Amino acid sequence: MRRNSPPTWIAHALLLIAAAVFAVPLVWMLLTSFKPAEQIAADPHRVLPVEWRASNYVEAVTTMPYFRYLRNSLVLCAGSVLGTLWSCSLAAYAFARLRWPLRNQLFGVMIATMLLPWHVTMIPRFLLISELGMYNSLAALIVPTFLGDAFSIFLLRQFFLTIPEELSEAARLDGCSEWGIFWRIVLPLSRPALATVALFQFVAAWNDFNGPLLYLNDPSRFTLAYGLEQFTSAYSSQTNLLMAAAVLFTLPIVILFFFAQRTFIRGIATSGLKG
């Protein structure tokens, strides 16, 4: 098995350089987060902290209402994962395994809407959601996920198509309803795809900045992503605290990535390569 590889030492040299370039920013973030403020002011380029100050982290989470933001973020993530799984698996089932008029046309239109910049719909959407009394509440961000999104429906539909139709037919002959087939056959067989969608949605909700920027006004409702940005503008001179807060915000996603690496990578590869 050789796939066009150069000599081993050249390969390692190039890979090491690339890995170093990509890793340095993260390492620098970590190192900065442990440095005393005086060191950053006096000698910002010194690599190691003169004294490892873990108290930066304590200071960061007490300077900003970290745990309140965290709670809001978790509520948003849980709500939107639930909403997406519910609405998108239903729609994906209809697109993949039911026969109905205009199905393919509607599916095509739905896929085409993925090309629609969110700015085009932003203003009427904002007014509508505010009109419904959801302005300044997490509901403004959670409720829409219960109404489906094109990307997740697409991912799930592609997976549902791979489940042999014979299973459904056998169930139908046994008198099983479409709901039964959906709930007892298709969903249990689709765990990997559901995990991918849930993971992506969790990460998207955790990272979401635009939604809170548009809809949340009261600092007690802010999520971490938005709260961190607010913190940045207020404490822009305290780089060590900023980096500590950024580490705390990034860490859960990195940990999630390490635990769910295969789900992550499979999801990305599937969404890119639907050959």
Add this chain to the structure above:
Amino acid sequence: MIRTAKPGPQPTSVNISSPTRRRGKELLTVLPFIAPWLLGFLTLVVYPFVASLVWSFDRYDMLSPPEYVGTANYERLADELVTGQRFGQAVWNTAYFALLSVPLSIVLGVGLAVMLSWQVRGQAVYRTILFLPSVVPIVASSILWLWLLDPQAGLVNYLLSLVGLPTPGWFNSTAEAAWPPGWFSGQWGFGSKDALVLMSLWGVGNFMIIYLAAIGDIPLSLYEAAELDGAGPLRRFWHVTLPMLSPVIFFNLVMGLIHAIQAFTQVYIVSEGQGAPAGSTLMLSLYVFLSAFKYLQMGYASAIAWTMFLLVVAATWALFRTSRRWVYYQTGRGIGVRG
């Protein structure tokens, strides 16, 4: 692998009811499944899509009802474009960012994916390290890069100065800010948009993983055949790897361009929400946001948004037009956006 469109399930049971009744029953079965999505589609996509088009011909400040003003908003856009004011600047900034970041991310993404496909030890570790930056939340990476690219205290300029290279102003620099661009006014050097490009390249991992998966799907026999024909590594890359990757490159080109045209979060954070400094990071997306929610010009903002949409459509269409010339599809396979 995942199959593309296939005809829907065929009912096997003999159905003796009339076609219209069967149709009604089909609809009754399907409606509960698609109802949530359909409701969202109509209220959160179709309605806003139409409403923003209508409002783009109105003056609308949210406080009083929309008032029809004909093409005034679009005339203002044309005027700002010609005179190089806000909208002209936003078009230039967006084009600069998209046309630089997307091709570079393809070159870098393919390059790294090829390196990760080499048969050497420790690839899992390299892959993890190269992919990790792309999972860092964009809010965190924006804050991090503001620090890394700080002109005086930042790490990047320090490293550049160690090797005697000039140290750009990055996010503080207005290089290439103005329309017409810097090389007419003699203002050169890496500026705020280049810093945004650099930041986006750091997160190239998503694309890289897609290329890596695609490289894994290339049959080894093609490389063996090329080797038998006397093709060296470079020619094998050029004549086997690249053509086999071209559908994926094309897909990423389209998606990357669409995303780059809409880039918002990082732009908002590094520019204090206003396109600072001196409008050098005022992108179309930010201009829509500011016009709508800062200046309360919903009509004008809708006109910008629709221009953006037309830009996306035009770019996608143009790419599809050229794709026949350079995208190689194996027989019976295709990747279009339609699954």
